[in-house]
Amino acid sequence: MGDKITSLQVAELAGVSQSAVSRVFTPGASVSAKTREKVRKAANELGYRPNVLARAMVSGKSRIIGLVVAYLENQFYPEAIEKLSNLLQEHGYHVLIFMATKTSGNVDEVLEEILDYQVDGIVMASVAMTSNISSRCQQAGIPIVLFNRSQDMDGITSVTTDNYAGGRRVAEFLVAGGHRKISYIAGWEGASTQRDREAGFRAALQEAHQQVYSRAIGDFHTESARAAARDLFDRPADDRPDAVFVANDHMALAVMDVLRFELGLSVPGDVSVVGFDDVPPAAWPAYDLTTLRQRSNLMVEETVNALLNYINDPDATVPRKIAIDGPLIVRGSAKLPEGYE
Amino acid sequence: MGDKITSLQVAELAGVSQSAVSRVFTPGASVSAKTREKVRKAANELGYRPNVLARAMVSGKSRIIGLVVAYLENQFYPEAIEKLSNLLQEHGYHVLIFMATKTSGNVDEVLEEILDYQVDGIVMASVAMTSNISSRCQQAGIPIVLFNRSQDMDGITSVTTDNYAGGRRVAEFLVAGGHRKISYIAGWEGASTQRDREAGFRAALQEAHQQVYSRAIGDFHTESARAAARDLFDRPADDRPDAVFVANDHMALAVMDVLRFELGLSVPGDVSVVGFDDVPPAAWPAYDLTTLRQRSNLMVEETVNALLNYINDPDATVPRKIAIDGPLIVRGSAKLPEGYE
DNA sequence: ATGAAAGCGCTAACAA
DNA sequence: TTGTTAGCGCTTTCAT
Numbered sequence: 001m002g003d004k005i006t007s008l009q010v011a012e013l014a015g016v017s018q019s020a021v022s023r024v025f026t027p028g029a030s031v032s033a034k035t036r037e038k039v040r041k042a043a044n045e046l047g048y049r050p051n052v053l054a055r056a057m058v059s060g061k062s063r064i065i066g067l068v069v070a071y072l073e074n075q076f077y078p079e080a081i082e083k084l085s086n087l088l089q090e091h092g093y094h095v096l097i098f099m100a101t102k103t104s105g106n107v108d109e110v111l112e113e114i115l116d117y118q119v120d121g122i123v124m125a126s127v128a129m130t131s132n133i134s135s136r137c138q139q140a141g142i143p144i145v146l147f148n149r150s151q152d153m154d155g156i157t158s159v160t161t162d163n164y165a166g167g168r169r170v171a172e173f174l175v176a177g178g179h180r181k182i183s184y185i186a187g188w189e190g191a192s193t194q195r196d197r198e199a200g201f202r203a204a205l206q207e208a209h210q211q212v213y214s215r216a217i218g219d220f221h222t223e224s225a226r227a228a229a230r231d232l233f234d235r236p237a238d239d240r241p242d243a244v245f246v247a248n249d250h251m252a253l254a255v256m257d258v259l260r261f262e263l264g265l266s267v268p269g270d271v272s273v274v275g276f277d278d279v280p281p282a283a284w285p286a287y288d289l290t291t292l293r294q295r296s297n298l299m300v301e302e303t304v305n306a307l308l309n310y311i312n313d314p315d316a317t318v319p320r321k322i323a324i325d326g327p328l329i330v331r332g333s334a335k336l337p338e339g340y341e
Numbered sequence: 342m343g344d345k346i347t348s349l350q351v352a353e354l355a356g357v358s359q360s361a362v363s364r365v366f367t368p369g370a371s372v373s374a375k376t377r378e379k380v381r382k383a384a385n386e387l388g389y390r391p392n393v394l395a396r397a398m399v400s401g402k403s404r405i406i407g408l409v410v411a412y413l414e415n416q417f418y419p420e421a422i423e424k425l426s427n428l429l430q431e432h433g434y435h436v437l438i439f440m441a442t443k444t445s446g447n448v449d450e451v452l453e454e455i456l457d458y459q460v461d462g463i464v465m466a467s468v469a470m471t472s473n474i475s476s477r478c479q480q481a482g483i484p485i486v487l488f489n490r491s492q493d494m495d496g497i498t499s500v501t502t503d504n505y506a507g508g509r510r511v512a513e514f515l516v517a518g519g520h521r522k523i524s525y526i527a528g529w530e531g532a533s534t535q536r537d538r539e540a541g542f543r544a545a546l547q548e549a550h551q552q553v554y555s556r557a558i559g560d561f562h563t564e565s566a567r568a569a570a571r572d573l574f575d576r577p578a579d580d581r582p583d584a585v586f587v588a589n590d591h592m593a594l595a596v597m598d599v600l601r602f603e604l605g606l607s608v609p610g611d612v613s614v615v616g617f618d619d620v621p622p623a624a625w626p627a628y629d630l631t632t633l634r635q636r637s638n639l640m641v642e643e644t645v646n647a648l649l650n651y652i653n654d655p656d657a658t659v660p661r662k663i664a665i666d667g668p669l670i671v672r673g674s675a676k677l678p679e680g681y682e
Numbered sequence: 683a684t685g686a687a688a689g690c691g692c693t694a695a696c697a698a
Numbered sequence: 699t700t701g702t703t704a705g706c707g708c709t710t711t712c713a714t
Contacts, residue, residue, distance in 0.1 A: 004481070006707055017685045022709060029709095032683055052457040053394050053403060054707035058690045062394060064437070073621070078419035085440045094458070095438045096405070099426045116393040117435070140345070253625065261626040280414070284594065285602040286627040347691055358701045363693060370693095373699060395691035399706045 005048040014042035025050050056118060063093050065307065066114035066122045068107065070100040074220070074250040075279040076294065077125060080147065083300040084123065091308060093120070100127050108133055115140060121307040123147050128190055129156065143310035143317070145303050148294070150192040155319050157310075159302045162323040163193050166292040167200025169328050170245050170274050173290075175205070176337035179243035179272060181213040185228045185255060187220040187247035194220075194247050197276060201245055213241050218251040225251035229258040233265065242271060243334065249275040249282045249291055256287055256333065272334035288332040298324050346389040355383035366391045397459060404434050406648065407455035407463045409448065411441040415561070415591040416620040417635065418466060421488070424641040425464065432649060434461070441468050449474060456481060462648040464488050469531055470497065484651035484658070486644050489635070491533040496660050498651075500643045503664040504534050507633040508541025508586075510669050511615050514631075515584045516546070517678035520613060522554040524582035526569045526596060528561040528589055535561075535588050538617060542586055554582050559592040566592035570599040574606065584613040584675065590620045590632055597628055597674065613675035629673040639665050 007021040014021065016035055023029035024039040031039075042048075056062035065088055071077055085095045096117060098110045107124075111133050114122060122137065125147040134156050137144045146158035174182050184201060187194035205211055216232050218225035225246070233240055246252035252275030259265040259273070267273050275282060278293035302322045310317040330336070348362040355362065357376055364370035365380040372380075383389075397403035406429055412418055426436045437458060439451045448465075452474050455463060463478065466488040475497050478485045487499035515523050525542060528535035546552055557573050559566035566587065574581055587593035593616030600606040600614070608614050616623060619634035643663045651658040671677070 004707090008707080018707090019685065019687095019709080020683090022707095023684085026709075030683060035683075049453060049457050051398075051459060051707055053397050053459050054690090055709070056394050056690095057392075057398055057692090057707080058709045060690080067438075072419040072423045075416065075419075078413040078416075081438075082413045082440060082442070085438050086442060089440060094454070097422075097426050097436045097438055099423060099430060101423070101427060112390060113435070116390050118392060118394050257626040281622060285598040345691090349691080359691090360693080360701065360703095361699090363691095364700090367693075371699060376699080392691055395706090396693070397706095398691080398708090399693045401706080 004051070005046045007048070007050070010039060010042045010046055010048045013046060014038040022050075060118075061311075062118045062120055064096050064117055064119045065093050066098060066117065066119040067095045068098045068100050068110055068114070068122065068124045068127050071126045071220070073222075074126075074248065074277075075281065076148075076248070076250070076277045076296070079279070080125065080296045080300060083296060084147075084303065087300055087304045091304065111136065115142070120311055121145070123303060123307070124149065126191075141314065143307055143314075145306050147299065147303055148193060150196070150321055150323075152192075157306050157319045157321070159299050159306065159322045160193065160196075160324070161292075161294045161299070161326040163196035164200035164203075165323075166276065166326050166328075167197040167202075167245075168204040169200075170197075170276070170292055171201045171204035171208070173328055173330075173337065174243045174245065174272065174274065174334065175208040175210060176340075177243070177272060177335040178338070179335070180210070181241045181243070182210060183214045183216075183232050183241035183244045184212050185216055185218045185225060185232070185244060185246040185251060187218060187251070189217065191220070197247055218247065218255075220248060220251060222250065222254045225254045226258050229255040230262070233259060233263055233271070240271075243274070244271060245274050245276075247276055249277040249279045249289060251275070252289055252291065253281055253287055256289070267333055268335045274334050278329050282329075283331070290331045290334040291329055293326050293329050295324055295326055345392070346387045348389070348391070351380060351383045351387055351389045354387065355379040363391075401459075402652075403459045403461055405437050405458055405460045406434050407439060407458065407460040408436045409439045409441050409451055409455070409463070409465045409468050412467045412561070414563075415467075415589065415618075416622065417489075417589070417591070417618045417637070420620070421466065421637045421641060424637060425488075425644065428641055428645050432645065452477065456483070461652055462486070464644060464648070465490065467532075482655060484648055484655075486647050488640065488644055489534060491537070491662055491664075493533075498647050498660045498662070500640050500647065500663045501534065501537075501665070502633075502635045502640070502667040504537035505541035505544075506664075507617060507667050507669075508538040508543075509545040510541075511538075511586050511617070511633055512542045512545035512549070514669055514671075514678065515586065515613065515615065515675065516549040516551060517681075518584070518613060518676040519679070520584035520676070521551070522582045522584070523551060524555045524557075524573050524585045525553050526557055526559045526566060526573070526585060526587040526592060528559060528592070530558065532561070538588055559588065559596075561589060561592060563591065563595045566595045567599050570596040571603070574600060574604055574612070582612065584615070586615050586617075588617055590616040590618040590623045590630060592616075593630055593632065594622055594628055597630070608674055609676045615675050619670050623670075624672070631672045631675040632670055634667050634670050636665055636667055 011018040011021045122144040150158040216228035218228040275291035278291045282289040352359040352362045463485040491499040557569035559569040616632035623630040
């Protein structure tokens with residue numbers, strides 16, 4: 001008992017050939033209404049469902065998308081994963097998760113594992129890529145898209161927020177708010193997101209004839225961010241920034257806690273804080289964080305599009321660097337510019 | 342170019358049979374050192390790796406575990422998923438994600454999809470089970486374990502915190518804190534976690550000759566929780582609870598925001614708040630939430646154990662309801678009992 | 683429109 | 699220890 005039902009058993013019950021059964025379950029195959037009916041009936045009776053793995057073997061399409069992720073602690077990612085998985089599900093694909101954390105330290109190792117599953121595509125979220133990996137996939141003919149990371153090297157598709165523009169927007173907002181000592185808490189310096197946000201931020205500051213007042217590295221992690229905040233703010237009032245742009249919300253929330261509860265500073269009274277991402281807690285009244293929103297819905301849609309386009313027509317698809325514009329969500333953690341409506 | 346390397350090609354290059362190659366990649370098969378060496382060399386040269394799907398087909402073991410989740414918004418789950426995935430990876434398994442949300446509304450539908458992938462096991466997180474599903478899996482011989490949900494019906498393995506004991510512990514703490522008007526904000530009433538937490542809570546209250554002062558339903562969602570908080574607390578001081586147990590942290594944080602920022606109440610000055618889970622934000626200084634911790638590490642370990650035990654020896658494995666004790670993490674959101682150290 | 687037959691890449695008897 | 703041989707459950711020519 002409990003044995004798997006095969007198409008052959010259905011065929012026998014329906015009194016048709018095994019390939020007829022296969023055709024009934026293959027969209028766009030030619031079967032007569034009568035045959036289809038007989039097969040459907042037999043299949044229902046037996047509770048038959050095609051074996052995806054067998055289908056994958058012969059067709060070469062597994063309908064599995066590999067997802068590499070390393071940083072679920074940052075709420076931006078669970079949210080994105082949920083959307084990604086949902087959208088792919090709607091297209092008949094499913095997500096096989098690979099954690100690129102401690103255990104299987106290096107990404108290359110993880111990637112080999114993914115390839116073993118004959119995935120139809122790969123999404124790498126918040127993970128850097130070596131050109132080695134890239135060529136490995138290229139040669140395997142597997143599309144890969146970088147989510148929330150970009151790569152200088154060409155030939156690899158990526159979907160990000162327009163981090164440069166976002167950084168600019170934050171700087172402009174802070175400058176307009178009348179701040180004169182604007183500091184920056186950086187994310188992990190290996191990340192393109194960090195780099196681009198900072199570059200845009202600095203560029204706009206420069207245009208306003210300002211520069212970054214001080215800088216510390218938070219590495220995208222809570223504890224490092226706290227240390228960075230102490231580093232920049234635990235000093236006399238006249239040597240203290242009056243505003244800080246933190247490279248993502250996950251850090252910005254921790255920074256706000258340090259400012260308020262450790263250093264007794266008022267936000268935005270003494271210091272304005274702006275983050276990046278707009279994760280759910282940023283909207284909580286206790287933080288009410290002004291932040292540059294990443295439009296994760298759009299990002300996910302673009303990711304899935306890129307993947308499916310390639311799968312459906314590998315030759316007609318060229319790698320693109322997709323950068324989505326993100327709006328500044330103005331809340332209460334930063335002083336408003338004069339006359340801001 | 343870019344074609345997949347098969348064991349046959351390796352065999353030819355190594356000058357051995359195809360099955361020799363297979364054996365080299367099968368742990369515990371008998372191969373001579375010489376053959377192994379030849380094969381290894383050829384495999385490296387060609388960049389060969391076994392096709393997991395083909396292996397799955399013939400062996401009947403896919404090394405894929407299906408995971409059903411519905412509620413990534415609650416930080417407890419991303420954390421758990423990360424740990425689960427990591428631990429399974431260490432055992433050579435990988436997680437195929439299925440969202441049980443809006444899109445594929447009903448769990449039964451999702452489950453059929455999972456079965457199509459010939460998974461070796463299923464973890465259902467925060468998802469209720471119909472007996473229908475259960476028997477479907479039983480008959481397919483696929484182990485299924487409920488994570489953070491339990492089921493009255495027998496024959497199904499579940500891993501939870503001891504929610505009843507947890508609920509008791511919270512009540513005892515609140516009573517010891519001198520509270521006399523203790524209320525409860527419930528989670529989704531279909532959830533076993535909700536039921537058990539409330540039952541334990543009420544039992545301990547009763548033993549202290551108290552009862553629940555008032556009750557509202559938060560459904561485990563932020564917005565409903567906010568409404569529930571208003572419902573219970575937006576009233577004259579003498580008809581207001583002096584403490585509230587909220588069925589999980591995700592809601593408790595939202596409740597604290599309403600109390601403080603909408604109703605102008607002080608926590609714990611006017612109201613003590615206790616949650617359940619101990620998600621990361623509970624420890625943030627802005628909330629400093631007293632809460633009953635779910636030991637997700639242990640829960641995940643037990644889940645993986647249960648799964649692997651069954652896979653390795655289906656006949657010797659009996660369904661168990663595993664309930665893990667969780668400690669009360671005392672922070673600042675609730676008044677401390679007299680003389681509490 | 684349908685059936686027969688040939689594999690997809692691999693593991694697992696079975697011989698040798 | 700090794701090679702040979704059968705499949706795993708399915709899709710896909712190729713005839714009919």
